[in-house]
Amino acid sequence: MSRTGQRRTPGLLGLYAAGAYAFLHLPLAVLAVFSVNASRFTNWQGFSLEWYRATLRDTHLAEATMNSLIIATAATLAATAIGTLAAYGLWKRDAPVLSTSLYLSLVTPEIVMGISLLAFFQWIFRFLSLQLGMHTVILAHVAFSVAYVVIVVLARLRTFDASLEEAALDLGATDWQAFRHVTLPLILPGVIAAGLLAFTISFDDYVITSMVAGVDSETLPMVMYAMARRGPNPVLNAISTLIVVALGTVIVISERLREK
Amino acid sequence: MKRLRRLFLAPAWAVTGVLFLTPLAIIWVYSLLSRGAYGGVIWQATAENYQRLFDPLYGMILLRTFVMASAATFFCLLLGFPLALFISRAGRRKHLYLQLVILPFWTSFLVRTYAWIFLLRDTGLINTALLSLGVIREPLPLLYNDGAVLLGLVYGYLPFVVLPLYATLERLDPALLEAAADLGARPVTAITHVIVPLCAPGFLAAGLLVFIPCLGAFLTPDLLGGGKTVLAGNLIQNQFTTARDWPFGSAVSLLLMAIVMIILLVLLRRGERLV
Amino acid sequence: MAEPDAVLELRGVTKKFPTHVAVDDVSFRVPRGELFALLGPSGCGKTTTLRMVAGFEQPTSGEIWLNGRRIEHLRPYQRNVTTVFQSYALFPHLTVQSNVEFGLRRHSIRETAGRVRKVLELVQLTGKESRYPAQLSGGEKQRVALARALVLEPDLLLLDEPLSALDPRLRKQVRAELKQLQKRIGITFLFVTHDQEEALSLSDQIAVVNRGRLEQVGTPREIYLKPRTRFVAGFLGAVNWINGVGVRPELTRATKDPPQPDLKWARGVVERTTFLGNVVQLEARLESGETAVAELPPGAEFRPGDRIHVCWNAADELPLVEDR
Numbered sequence: 001m002s003r004t005g006q007r008r009t010p011g012l013l014g015l016y017a018a019g020a021y022a023f024l025h026l027p028l029a030v031l032a033v034f035s036v037n038a039s040r041f042t043n044w045q046g047f048s049l050e051w052y053r054a055t056l057r058d059t060h061l062a063e064a065t066m067n068s069l070i071i072a073t074a075a076t077l078a079a080t081a082i083g084t085l086a087a088y089g090l091w092k093r094d095a096p097v098l099s100t101s102l103y104l105s106l107v108t109p110e111i112v113m114g115i116s117l118l119a120f121f122q123w124i125f126r127f128l129s130l131q132l133g134m135h136t137v138i139l140a141h142v143a144f145s146v147a148y149v150v151i152v153v154l155a156r157l158r159t160f161d162a163s164l165e166e167a168a169l170d171l172g173a174t175d176w177q178a179f180r181h182v183t184l185p186l187i188l189p190g191v192i193a194a195g196l197l198a199f200t201i202s203f204d205d206y207v208i209t210s211m212v213a214g215v216d217s218e219t220l221p222m223v224m225y226a227m228a229r230r231g232p233n234p235v236l237n238a239i240s241t242l243i244v245v246a247l248g249t250v251i252v253i254s255e256r257l258r259e260k
Numbered sequence: 261m262k263r264l265r266r267l268f269l270a271p272a273w274a275v276t277g278v279l280f281l282t283p284l285a286i287i288w289v290y291s292l293l294s295r296g297a298y299g300g301v302i303w304q305a306t307a308e309n310y311q312r313l314f315d316p317l318y319g320m321i322l323l324r325t326f327v328m329a330s331a332a333t334f335f336c337l338l339l340g341f342p343l344a345l346f347i348s349r350a351g352r353r354k355h356l357y358l359q360l361v362i363l364p365f366w367t368s369f370l371v372r373t374y375a376w377i378f379l380l381r382d383t384g385l386i387n388t389a390l391l392s393l394g395v396i397r398e399p400l401p402l403l404y405n406d407g408a409v410l411l412g413l414v415y416g417y418l419p420f421v422v423l424p425l426y427a428t429l430e431r432l433d434p435a436l437l438e439a440a441a442d443l444g445a446r447p448v449t450a451i452t453h454v455i456v457p458l459c460a461p462g463f464l465a466a467g468l469l470v471f472i473p474c475l476g477a478f479l480t481p482d483l484l485g486g487g488k489t490v491l492a493g494n495l496i497q498n499q500f501t502t503a504r505d506w507p508f509g510s511a512v513s514l515l516l517m518a519i520v521m522i523i524l525l526v527l528l529r530r531g532e533r534l535v
Numbered sequence: 536m537a538e539p540d541a542v543l544e545l546r547g548v549t550k551k552f553p554t555h556v557a558v559d560d561v562s563f564r565v566p567r568g569e570l571f572a573l574l575g576p577s578g579c580g581k582t583t584t585l586r587m588v589a590g591f592e593q594p595t596s597g598e599i600w601l602n603g604r605r606i607e608h609l610r611p612y613q614r615n616v617t618t619v620f621q622s623y624a625l626f627p628h629l630t631v632q633s634n635v636e637f638g639l640r641r642h643s644i645r646e647t648a649g650r651v652r653k654v655l656e657l658v659q660l661t662g663k664e665s666r667y668p669a670q671l672s673g674g675e676k677q678r679v680a681l682a683r684a685l686v687l688e689p690d691l692l693l694l695d696e697p698l699s700a701l702d703p704r705l706r707k708q709v710r711a712e713l714k715q716l717q718k719r720i721g722i723t724f725l726f727v728t729h730d731q732e733e734a735l736s737l738s739d740q741i742a743v744v745n746r747g748r749l750e751q752v753g754t755p756r757e758i759y760l761k762p763r764t765r766f767v768a769g770f771l772g773a774v775n776w777i778n779g780v781g782v783r784p785e786l787t788r789a790t791k792d793p794p795q796p797d798l799k800w801a802r803g804v805v806e807r808t809t810f811l812g813n814v815v816q817l818e819a820r821l822e823s824g825e826t827a828v829a830e831l832p833p834g835a836e837f838r839p840g841d842r843i844h845v846c847w848n849a850a851d852e853l854p855l856v857e858d859r
Contacts, residue, residue, distance in 0.1 A: 017346040017357075020339060024364050024418065027375035030385060034378070042378075042388045086272030089265045098269060100528070101276045107520055108280075109476020111493045112513040115500045116283035119510070122300070123286055143279035146272060166591050167624035169611035171638030171687065175264045181637070185628050197366070204368045207478050211500070221370050228374045228483055232381055240371040247367040255359060 028244055035237035042232070051238040061223060061239065068220040071134060071209075072202040075141030079202075080195040082142070083149025084187075088179065090150065091157040102147040113144060114211030121212060132214035140212045141205065145198040152197060152258065156190025157183075189257040196254035200247045284517065291510035301506055309511035318495070322515070325492040328406070328481075329474035332413035336470045337463060339414065340421035345455070347422070348429035358426065365419035373483050376412055377403060380484075404486030412480040417473060421466040428462025429455070468523050476516050492516055541600075542567045542691050542723045543588065548597030548607075550583050557583040559747035560597070565691070565740075570717050570724045572734040575744035576770070581727045584744070585693050588725065589618050602690055612641070617684035618693040621700065623676045625668040631655070631679050632664040638687045654686040657716070673701050674709060685722065694726035698733060710737055731771045735759060743767045763856050774853065775827040777801050777845070781853035787829040789817055789843045800846035803827065805837045819845055 035052070039045035055061060090099055105113070117140045121132060160183065168178035184191075206221040213222065220239075227236045291309050293301040312318060347357045364372060379385050380402035387399040402408060436454060456463075478493030485491075490498075492512060499509025541564040550558040558580040565571045573581040586592045588599060590611035599607040606614050617638070626634050632651060639647045655661050658678040668676060677697065684692055697713065698706045714737055717724050728734050734741050735755040743750040743758060743766075751763045762768035765781070774781045778801065794800045803819035806826070814830045817837055821827055827845045837843065 013342060013346045013349070016342050020343045020346075020418075021360060023339075023415070024361065027379060027415070028364065028372065031371070031375050031378055034385070042383060042385050043392070082271040082275055085268040089268035089272075092265050095269060098273060098276065101281060102272070103528070104521065104524060105276065105280045107472050107524055109473065109478075109493060109513075109516055109520065111476055111478040111496050112287075112516055113280075113283075115496055115509060115513060116287045117279065118500060119286050119290060119506065120279070120283035139279060143275055146275050150272070161622070161624065163620050163622055163624040164626060166589075166611070167618070167620060167626070168637070168641075169591075170589055170616075170618045171683065172612045172641035173637070174612055174641075175610075177641060179264075182626055186626075200366055200368075204370060206370050211497075224370060224374070225483075228370070228377055232378045232384065236374065237378065240368070240374060243368050243371055248363060251363060251366045252359075255362065 028240075031237050032241040032244070035234065035241045037234065040234050051234040052242075054235050055238045055242070058235070061220070064218050064220045064223040067134065067217055068203055071137050071141060071217070071219060072199050074138045075145060075202045076195050076199040078138075078142045079145040079149050079198045080191060083146045083194060083198075084153050084184075084191050086146070087150045087153035087157060088183070091154060091160075099150075102150055105144060106147045106151075110144075110205075110207040111211075114140075114208040117143065117208065118211045132212055132217075134214075134217040136212045136214065137209055137217050137219070140208050141202040144205075144208060145201055148201060149194040149198050152194035153187065153190050156187045156193075156258070160187060189260040193254040193257035196250050196257070200250050200254075203247065204243075287510035287513055290507050291514050293507050295505045295507050298504060306507075309507045312508060313511060313515060318512075321490055321495050322492060324490075325475060328410065328413070328489075328491060329471050329477075331410055332417065332474045333467050333471045335410070335414045336418050336421045337425075337467055340418055340466070341425055341456075341459075341463075343418075344422050344425035344429055345451070347426050358423075361419045361422045369416060369479065372416060373412055373480055376408065376415065376484060380408055380411075403484065404488055406485070406489050408484040409481045409489045409491075412484040413474050413477060416480060417470045420470050420473070424466040424469060425459065425462050428459050428465075432458055465527060468527060472520055472523055475519060540566055542602060543725065544598075544600040545584070545588075546598040546600070548584070548587060548594045548599060550580070550587060550592060551595045556747055558587070558594075561744070561747075561749045562597075563742050563749060563752050565723060565725055567723055568721050569739040570714065570726070570737055572738035572741045573725065573727045573744055574731060574734040574741050574770070575729065577729055579744045580747040581729075581744045582695060585618075585695055585725065585727050588691070589616055589693055590614050615687075615690045616693060617687050617689040618695065619677070619680045619684050619697050621695040621697075623668075623680040623700065625676055625679055625683070627668050630665050630667055631660060631671070634668070634679055635683050635686050638683065642687070650686055654682045657685070657720070658682045674705055677701065677709065681716075685720065689722065691723050691725055694724060696728055697726055698728075698730075706733075713737065735771070743770060745770070761854055765855060768853050768855065773828060775825075775829075775845075777821065777825060777827055778823060781855065782847045782851055783853070784816070784828040785814075785830045786847055786851040787827060788846050789819065789829045789831060789835070789837065790846060791837075791841065791843055794844050794846040797848075798846040799849050799852075800844045801827070803843055803845050805839050805841040805843055807839055808837050819843060821845065 034042065036047050036049060037044055038048035038050065086098070086102075089095070117136075121136050125131065164182055164186070165178050168182040169175070173181060204221060206225050209219050210222055210225070213219065220243075224236060224239060227233050290301050292305055292307070294304040294306050294308075296302050313322070343361070347354055347361070350357050377384070381387070382399040382401070382403070384403070386402060387396075390396045391399065432455065436458070476493050477491060478497055481489045481491045481494055482497075485494075492515075496509050496512050496516075499505045499512065503509075543565040544563075546562050548558055548561045549556065561580075561584060573584060575581045583592060587594050587607070590606075590609060590613070594607050597607070598605055601614060601616065626637065629637065635651045635654060636647050639650060644650075651664075652661070655664065658681050660675065660678055660682060663671070663675065668679065671679065677700070698709055701709055710733065726737070735758075738755060740752060740754055741758050742752045745766050751758060751767045753761070758767060759771050762771065768774050768781050773784050775784060775787055780799075788794075788798075789805075801821050801823065803821040806818045806820050808818075809816045810833070813833065815833055815835050815837075817829045817831055817835070819827050819829070829845060
């Protein structure tokens with residue numbers, strides 16, 4: 001009784017899992033399929049790359065993509081540097097106020113972060129003659145991605161053998177040299193993984209970005225959001241597919257590096 | 261060493277201090293001030309913004325938000341647990357199966373939400389398919405309602421529960437299951453009577469990790485609710501954009517933050533690693 | 536001031552951790568050119584002592600002198616002391632050559648090639664310069680760790696359980712090589728071990744540590760033959776405790792006939808005998824209830840149940856002076 005049941009249950013569980021994976025992946029797969037549909041409606045009319053051509057021709061999209069790339073690159077570089085140094089400092093000895101603040105920033109609803117940054121920038125601008133723009137978006141992105149970097153790098157450091165650093169000090173390296181020549185090279189895969197993760201989060205963000213963006217800093221997600229609110233659109237399917245493939249590749253690389 | 265460590269922590273202190281804690285402090289101050297005519301605030305202290313939270317109109321929105329987040333959490337746990345169980349028993353393929361959950365999670369939340377517009381719309385794939393098969397004559401109203409929002413939230417945050425539940429299951433002693441089977445428990449009984457109770461802490465952590473983002477959800481209700489499903493997130497956004505009532509928007513934000521902080525405290529107290 | 540013949544001197548060094556006192560008022564001197572061992576069970580504070588000398592831990596109180604200079608407040612890179620770590624701690628991302636060069640570069644020494652070549656020759660690793668640590672055997676790793684520490688010509692070389700990560704079959708051989716090497720280069724070695732055989736065979740002097748306190752310092756012979764405390768006696772080898780007197784099994788005899796009058800003895804019954812080739816080990820239960828072990832020539836013939844006299848020379852009794 002129990003034995004036959006045992007054999008059957010994994011089968012049921014497997015069937016369930018297949019359904020769950022379909023639920024997770026099919027919607028994206030369907031988007032991809034209809035991005036190469038000749039018709040602009042949801043009935044299959046044959047293969048066509050028309051929507052990809054339309055996507056690539058669209059200068060508005062190209063501009064928004066450029067903005068997104070600039071913002072994500074700048075924010076990633078800053079957040080990765082700041083987060084890596086912070087993770088190292090926290091690994092040496094916890095600073096409870098800082099680490100709790102970082103955790104809190106991780107679970108703060110995006111909309112709350114967005115409006116509070118908006119309120120902050122507007123308040124600052126009363127003293128400085130500045131306006132919302134790329135710089136405010138980049139600052140906002142740094143603010144929310146530092147915590148992700150800290151967590152990924154800290155996880156990496158926890159597997160790092162601290163005696164290697166002692167060995168470096170022992171052989172005459174200063175604390176900075178030990179970090180620079182021993183610790184950093186050895187945790188580098190984790191640092192790069194953290195950077196790639198920060199990049200995807202930054203590249204994809206809509207909620208916070210939309211609150212602190214100015215006229216010159218419309219990002220790709222902002223354009224896509226406006227399109228999505230108007231309803232399905234084969235061009236949007238094409239962009240979505242490109243993004244899923246691109247960010248998916250970045251994430252796969254990031255995960256590989258984390259295990260390295 | 262102490263000096264170097266302080267130097268290393270300084271930029272992170274600057275970022276969290278200036279770009280996270282200060283903005284929160286500002287909206288805390290704003291929540292106690294009066295609204296300006298064209299957005300912004302007037303420096304006149306008032307408790308009115310918090311009193312308005314008890315206004316039935318806004319009370320209903322907060323209640324809806326709470327119910328929606330609870331329902332999404334419930335379904336995420338219900339759907340996520342068997343998946344986590346499956347992965348924990350997958351042997352050498354565990355890793356691959358886990359990656360298949362993580363991958364959609366990190367790739368574009370926006371695209372994943374848009375996918376459901378594509379599927380659920382009147383002229384979307386599901387309605388088109390059902391119409392052409394002759395199952396229905398009129399398109400079903402699948403999009404722009406509470407159900408669509410709930411679906412979007414569950415879809416969006418399902419991976420969030422699978423990871424911590426999987427981690428909990430991994431820590432379980434497999435001998436416990438064997439012991440249960442040995443004592444004559446059928447597999448389903450073993451799951452409901454042995455595994456689920458043992459995973460209770462994992463359920464709590466996973467549930468809270470979904471509950472928090474659902475509570476502050478903005479994108480999903482906005483896109484899939486079509487403006488009909490107003491949750492706390494939409495209310496905040498609305499106050500800072502069209503309604504131009506920053507003080508009230510700040511008060512709602514702080515209410516959300518208070519709930520989030522309480523939950524975070526519960527999690528930290530239990531010694532959970534958050535990610 | 537430390538006397539000039541001592542490379543290292545610890546004076547009343549104490550290290551308190553939040554939960555316990557790891558090192559409790561320890562003082563000793565390490566003479567120049569010697570191989571000095573810190574011996575004790577795990578958790579006795581010997582590694583913490585070593586780490587304080589290296590500079591990884593700061594003493595709570597007490598002084599550490601190196602070549603007549605107080606160093607306990609200095610960072611590790613400010614002390615001319617190098618360490619061979621228990622796990623070797625070789626930099627996995629650097630080749631053998633770069634591992635050995637690492638310290639020279641940190642000290643801005645330009646002429647590295649010659650010194651690296653010489654030290655690799657010394658530890659017989661010539662030809663392995665471009666290997667990475669992962670491509671080396673356990674014994675080779677240990678020699679890289681030695682080379683990396685020796686190339687800086689330290690005043691003092693610290694070794695933390697230097698042989699414990701090695702294959703047991705290799706240990707004896709490496710032990711001999713290590714001793715030879717030390718005598719050849721003349722650098723003072725301070726090493727930590729929990730293995731009394733290792734300490735006895737390698738060192739010029741041994742400091743026995745127990746529960747954070749120094750029990751005794753002396754040559755291996757002194758420590759083994761004239762232990763001052765019951766702990767030292769028991770930690771360095773087996774002891775028969777008979778009427779409060781300690782005797783090593785190899786100095787204990789057994790006879791069926793009454794023993795000669797100049798010997799001290801006790802009556803007992805043979806419990807078991809074990810033939811070990813070069814000796815026969817005999818265990819006897821004494822009338823006092825204590826157990827005694829005697830190591831006898833292989834020809835000795837006793838059977839369980841035999842009534843015997845366990846006897847020894849009064850001169851062979853361990854001269855304990857104190858008991859804690």
